[in-house]
Amino acid sequence: MQANATDPANEPPSMLWGLDPIFSAFARLYVRDILEMVESTQVPGVYFYKQHPIYKVDVLGTVVCKRERDDFFCYGVDDGTGVINCLCWKNDLFKEEVDSNQSGEKCSEAAVVGFNPFAELEKLRKAQQSRCRLEIGELLRVRGLVKTSRHQREITASTFYKVNDPMMAAQIAWMMEVPELYRLFYDKPLQLQCLANGDSPMSSLGKAAHLIKDFLKQKSVTKFRPYDVQGLLQPLVSSQLETTAALEEPVAGPSACQQLQQLLKEALQILQDEGEVYRRIKSQDELYHVTSRDKDLQIAVKDIIREDSKREKYAEKGCHVLHILSAVRQRHSLNMSKAALELVLKSLECSSDIVSMSENYYTMF
Structure with missing residues (x-):
């Protein structure tokens, strides 16, 4: 209920x-x-x-x-x-x-x-x-x-x-x-x-995710930790606090530091859900990899498709995306998401490293 x-x-x-x-x-x-x-x-x-x-x-x-x-x-x-x-x-x-x-x-x-x-x-x-x-x-x-x-x-x-x-x-x-x-x-x-x-934590969250995504693209970042991008979101938190103070009477609530950390955490989760970034190993050292620039991940995906496409089971139709995902999780990272894998597959297909046989099936010649 x-x-x-x-x-x-x-x-x-x-x-x-x-x-x-x-x-x-x-x-x-x-x-x-x-x-x-x-x-x-x-x-x-x-x-x-x-x-x-x-x-x-x-x-x-x-x-x-x-x-x-x-x-x-x-x-x-x-x-x-x-x-x-x-x-x-x-x-x-x-x-x-x-x-x-x-x-x-x-x-x-x-x-x-x-x-x-x-x-x-x-x-x-x-x-x-x-x-x-x-x-x-x-x-x-x-x-x-x-x-x-x-x-x-x-x-x-x-x-x-x-x-x-x-x-x-x-x-x-x-x-x-x-x-x-x-x-x-x-x-x-x-x-x-x-x-x-209109002006809300929801809209601030979207701006935060966009800021981090632009930073990773402009600087060609391959991996980072949260404190590397935390400063990007400081203006958003400061602006929100100023707006709240102007519209409402002061009340007890989370500090600016706590709001910044929460906003950063939620923005990074959005990027993970979209597949833009992923954590290869979940540990206290929060290291994030940028999916589109992770050469080791691309090599792992290509090796899996190259090897399994030769097997009789996958020779005709190619390897299904869920099979590739399972193999990547075994060989490369247990935390790999389908969204992240699909970004890699799209990138490899654009560079002609792999070929899409039909929807969700891939092979390599």
Whole structure:
């Protein structure tokens, strides 16, 4: 249960919800989290996951129960974390039954001109029926609004269809993508009030990351420690303190030094998330490597692709990025991120050291 949104005082003002990009998207949440989200006290039909306002979701799961009525299907969808009912309305084309005698006459008339629109419409209707009428055990993709009906959470579908996935490719892609969305977006709190004010810790954080990135590029830095770039952020902290002092009465809070260290820590984390820098070994000596200029890393990646491309398993399609990532973590650094590796692969491909066979597959000739 997302307890941090149960108290109305903890809810962000509804006029600021649009500043959160998740609010306008179909959130790909686990069913467990959809069931546990707390409804807004300001606007019924809007729910909160870690203070992110959400009212529409995107779910992929297996049908475990079904009911059919004249106007709708009700499917129980299980994504491995829980089961939720999905109300899927039939549209007019789906419900329409074509009279066989009437259509036969029209078909014979249309055959004269060589095109039968009634037959094509009937094919379309049957194709839609096959995609929308699912059986237990089949895979369903649902997008729609989250509702609470009779004290039970459900999804009212705006789009739904059967997913043909004999090789489980769609399910594997989904299982890889959703945790990444949680890590990068859903589990990160968004300071809506700060965004509305314009001058905020959030904007200062973006400026801090940009300053460090420019410094590393201009000076062609290959590796550095936090104290090497700490001075770059001092003007940002001083400016923020001056603005706060002018607008508010003095209150007890973190010192300028503490604010500087926190800002530096968060800015470096942003650069790590983007793959711009990484720590080869996590120790008390915080040494950061600039990904694009780490020659040892580039050599390690090229050696892995060169050696494994010769193996029968990878000879035809090349090495997948996740295989390369696993090998780099074993040979070079356990802290290597996918984002950092993708920067290296892009750089090597631009210099023609490696070749992309297809999306996420690389080889070397």
